[in-house]
Ligand SMILES: Nc1ncnc2c1ncn2[C@@H]1O[C@H](COP(=O)(O)OP(=O)(O)O)[C@@H](O)[C@H]1O
Ligand SMILES: O=P(O)(O)OC[C@H]1O[C@](O)(COP(=O)(O)O)[C@@H](O)[C@@H]1O
């Protein structure tokens with residue numbers, strides 16, 4: 001076994017190409033810390049469970065489809081309770097913060113962290129940071145108890161409030177130190193996890209016994225490595241209501257077109273899965289698949305054909321799709337995310353103009369943008385269970401002295417993932433994978449790829465049985481996953 005230590009990740013190499021991308025632990029930078037038996041040993045609910053504690057050597061492979069001669073590949077540390085913990089119950093002062101855009105399930109995660117700390121580890125000092133990162137140094141905290149958070153999972157949004165921008169590492173860590181906080185739970189997306197990594201690094205530089213644990217939140221499902229993010233199922237489900245409405249409107253009019261814009265700044269997962277689930281959608285446009293309007297194989301030609309054949313059609317468009325067709329806005333939000341133009345409005349106008357002016361064809365187009373209605377609802381049943389497990393994993397990891405990690409589901413198993421793995425790239429729909437092919441075959445829409453490009457892609461294609469070794473690689477089975485979308489159609493990221 002060889003090992004390399006970095007601030008954000010400990011890399012352990014074993015036989016047959018085994019690699020463990022391990023998360024940091026207090027023991028990496030603080031010596032002689034006392035440990036305590038895990039209080040769960042005497043918890044009546046859990047003490048009867050056989051093998052309740054996770055073995056120190058348990059790891060989860062990122063790639064689970066293998067050939068007999070393929071290297072074992074990258075593994076992540078399995079989440080779950082450990083025999084020993086690094087905190088006495090009354091020593092813990094925890095805090096929670098939610099950052100970035102809203103997502104169904106935020107309140108569920110908050111509730112479950114507070115409840116897990118209390119019921120599993122006897123921890124009852126938990127603070128809520130108000131209004132995202134800037135709340136650490138500019139707002140009062142709120143006390144969170146099992147009683148005060150008991151019903152919050154039934155509400156959308158976050159009881160703590162959230163914000164973009166305002167990340168000031170020094171001020172945040174000063175505030176953590178001043179308040180005597182030693183467990184920081186940070187719930188947020190890619191930007192938030194980058195901020196969490198910076199906080200962890202500063203804490204480590206100062207040599208503090210303070211855990212930084214991330215819980216990945218992204219309604220767009222744009223965080224890599226994990227099977228999927230909480231709130232995603234809920235968003236796909238809620239999007240059905242908008243698509244149904246668009247379909248009803250379109251079907252009821254002569255040459256009716258329903259256009260629905262769904263979230264997805266850089267990744268079209270919600271649009272793709274909402275389309276696959278609905279079966280009423282005739283065209284799905286996502287950021288990863290550029291499209292064009294005019295000419296052979298273009299969108300206008302396809303719309304004309306749909307209207308001739310069916311008398312109506314439904315188009316789903318992700319908010320980040322086709323941005324290259326619009327004049328760039330060159331504006332950013334407070335977190336540095338590029339502000340997008342309203343592609344739904346733009347495309348609706350283009351379609352109307354084309355059919356009125358060029359084809360002299362009468363059509364009725366209705367445009368629906370349900371973005372904030374979808375984001376604001378509470379998590380559905382499947383996401384709520386997922387939120388609970390993520391929260392419990394974060395608490396188990398923190399109590400066991402792990403830090404600088406994000407909890408996440410990898411191949412249906414809960415794991416601790418180093419921050420840099422989560423923040424180094426974005427998860428995107430791979431349009432050369434099977435899931436996008438399934439979508440194209442279900443809608444019958446054009447691929448918007450010219451014959452020349454298709455030939456190029458064909459040339460690049462690896463043999464179908466070859467296992468992919470690149471980082472976008474994914475696996476066929478989501479072992480043990482009972483989630484609606486994943487278990488029905490396969491892996492969210494690669495479409496297998
Ligand atoms: N590179 C970064 N370094 C430190 N903090 C960041 C970084 N990017 C974003 N943040 C902070 O993370 C928070 C949330 O980021 P944002 O991009 O709005 O949402 P999300 O986390 O959902 O992607 C903001 O407070 C922002 O200032
Ligand atoms: O209007 P806001 O709050 O800036 O949010 C809009 C953005 O939020 C999102 O829902 C996701 O944002 P996050 O980066 O916070 O996860 C995007 O789909 C959308 O572009």
Ligand SMILES: [Mg+2]
Pocket residue numbers: 100189190191
């Ligand atoms: Mg983001």
